[in-house]
Amino acid sequence: MKKLIFVVLVGMAFYCLGTTGDLSEGAPEGKVYSYKKQGGVAHEIEIHFPKDHDRSKPVPGIIMFHGGGWSKGDRISFRYLCHYFASRGLVAATANYRLGKGKRLCITDAKSAIRWYKQNAAKLGVDSKRIIAGGGSAGGHIALLATTNPGLNDPNDSKEYDTSVVAYLLFNPALKPKKDMEVTFENHIKAAMPPMIAFWGTKDKWLTGWKSACEKMQSLENESIEWWTAQGQSHGFFKRRPWKDLTIIAADKFLKKYGLIEGEVTLPAPENGLKLIKTL
Numbered sequence: 001m002k003k004l005i006f007v008v009l010v011g012m013a014f015y016c017l018g019t020t021g022d023l024s025e026g027a028p029e030g031k032v033y034s035y036k037k038q039g040g041v042a043h044e045i046e047i048h049f050p051k052d053h054d055r056s057k058p059v060p061g062i063i064m065f066h067g068g069g070w071s072k073g074d075r076i077s078f079r080y081l082c083h084y085f086a087s088r089g090l091v092a093a094t095a096n097y098r099l100g101k102g103k104r105l106c107i108t109d110a111k112s113a114i115r116w117y118k119q120n121a122a123k124l125g126v127d128s129k130r131i132i133a134g135g136g137s138a139g140g141h142i143a144l145l146a147t148t149n150p151g152l153n154d155p156n157d158s159k160e161y162d163t164s165v166v167a168y169l170l171f172n173p174a175l176k177p178k179k180d181m182e183v184t185f186e187n188h189i190k191a192a193m194p195p196m197i198a199f200w201g202t203k204d205k206w207l208t209g210w211k212s213a214c215e216k217m218q219s220l221e222n223e224s225i226e227w228w229t230a231q232g233q234s235h236g237f238f239k240r241r242p243w244k245d246l247t248i249i250a251a252d253k254f255l256k257k258y259g260l261i262e263g264e265v266t267l268p269a270p271e272n273g274l275k276l277i278k279t280l
Contacts, residue, residue, distance in 0.1 A: 025080065045116065059126065060255075065134070067137030089261065130166050136236070140171060170197065171247065201235065248267060
C-alpha cells in the first residue's frame with residue numbers, strides 16, 4: 001500500500017510540474033559538474049540521481065542535449081525529463097555546449113560530455129556500457145552526430161572512452177541533407193544502429209530530413225526505430241502539455257522494451273484524450 005501511494009504521489013507531482021508549457025517547469029536543479037573548460041569557460045552538465053542512489057550498483061545513464069538552432073538554448077530544457085527518469089531509477093544528465101560558433105563545435109562538446117560521463121561513471125553510479133543519448137531539435141542532431149561521426153574530437157579528451165550509446169531519445173531532431181557531409185547524419189548512418197525513438201508533429205518543417213534519414217536506416221536493415229507523431233503539431237510541440245508528458249511516457253515504455261528501465265510508468269496519462277500515433 002505504501003509503495004502504491006508513493007507511485008501515485010510521484011505521478012501527481014509530475015502532472016503538476018508540467019502545467020506551464022516548459023519541460024523544466026518546477027523540476028529541481030540536479031547536481032552541476034564541469035565536464036571541460038574551453039577558453040576559461042566551464043561547460044556544464046547537470047545530473048539528476050535516483051533517490052538513495054547506491055553508486056556501487058550502477059544503473060543506465062541518460063544524457064540529453066537541448067535545442068535552439070545551434071545558437072541558443074540551455075540545459076534547463078530537459079530538466080523535467082531528467083528529473084522524471086531519475087525518479088524511475090536512472091541517472092539522467094542534461095548538458096550545455098558552445099553556441100553560435102558552428103555545428104562542429106556543438107558536436108565536439110557533446111562528444112566531450114559523453115566521454116566525461118563515461119570516464120566518471122563509477123563515481124556517478126552509471127553503467128558506462130548502457131548510456132542513452134538524446135536531444136531536441138538541434139540537440140537531437142548533435143546527439144546523433146556525436147555518437148556516429150568518428151571525427152570532430154576534442155584533442156584534450158581521453159580517447160580511452162568512446163562516444164557509443166545503446167539507445168536514442170529524439171525529439172524532432174533537426175536533420176537535413178546538406179553538402180557539408182561531416183555534419184550530416186545520413187552520411188554516418190550504418191547497419192546495426194542502436195534502437196531509437198523519435199517524436200514529431202505532422203506540421204514540422206524538419207520532417208523531410210527525418211524521413212530521408214529514416215529511409216536510409218531502413219535500407220540498411222535498421223529495424224529498431226520507433227516513430228511517434230502528434231497530429232497537427234509543429235516543431236517543438238514536445239515542450240507543451242499534454243505532449244511533453246505523452247512523449248516521456250512513450251520514451252519510458254521504449255526504454256523498458258529494451259531492458260533499460262524497470263517498473264511501470266509513473267506519469268499519469270492526460271485526461272483530454274489526445275494521443276501520439278505510432279508511425280513506425
